[in-house]
Amino acid sequence: MEKSKHIAVAGNIGSGKTTLTRQLSKHFNWDAHFEDIDDNPYLNDFYLDMQRWSFNLQIYFLNSRFNQMLSFRKSGKALIQDRTIYEDAYIFAPNLHSMGLMSTRDFENYFTLFTLMSSLIQPPDLIIYLRASVPTLVRQIQKRGRKYEENIRLDYLKRLNERYEAWVESYKLSKLLIIDVDTNNFSDKPEDLSVVIDRVNAELHGLF
DSSP states (O other): OOOOOEEEEEESTTSSHHHHHHHHHHHHTOEEEOOOOTTOSSHHHHHHOHHHHHHHHHHHHHHHHHHHHHHHHHHOSOEEEESOHHHIIIIIHHHHHHTTSSOHHHHHHHHHHHHHHHTTSOOOSEEEEEEOOHHHHHHHHHHHTOGGGTTOOHHHHHHHHHHHHHHHHHOOSSEEEEEETTTOOTTTOHHHHHHHHHHHHHHHHOOO
16 A cells, blocks of 8 residues: 655745645545644734744744644545645744844744754655746735735745745755746636646656
């Protein structure tokens, strides 16, 4: 019996992670696991005052995703996850620190905890990175109309994109598939989604 697969979708805010997670879950009959947004007690406060709530938010996400990762391997099921624990540690938290929105003391505390947690988990079998330009991100953020995202700044998205590119360049823990969202509209075009599905199949099972 083939071992269960763990696939994760990574990407900036508005890149289409949740949409693609749902689509691939439906196509492959994988269990889908999403970001804890609706029940997150810090997210709205964070967007109103990033400096005050950045550490609290990142610790909440770290704890949530670590518990997810522990449960994934125990389940024995094939599953797909919306966003990874690595994005928090290598992109969002250091970005907040570099912008002066998280103190060095808090960031070092956070990263020490992440290092311990990451040593206790297995990485996904495949990470799908959704690469999108800032204009594409803005268009998709506006399209979904989440109130707490109304105050996101363009420079914030640009900084995150730069960190995503640096992380993807150095990522070696497992297989990595890059989808260009500027040219692949999988959310609205079935033919574009088919391209993504074919590429996922090729990464997981090899070319036939």
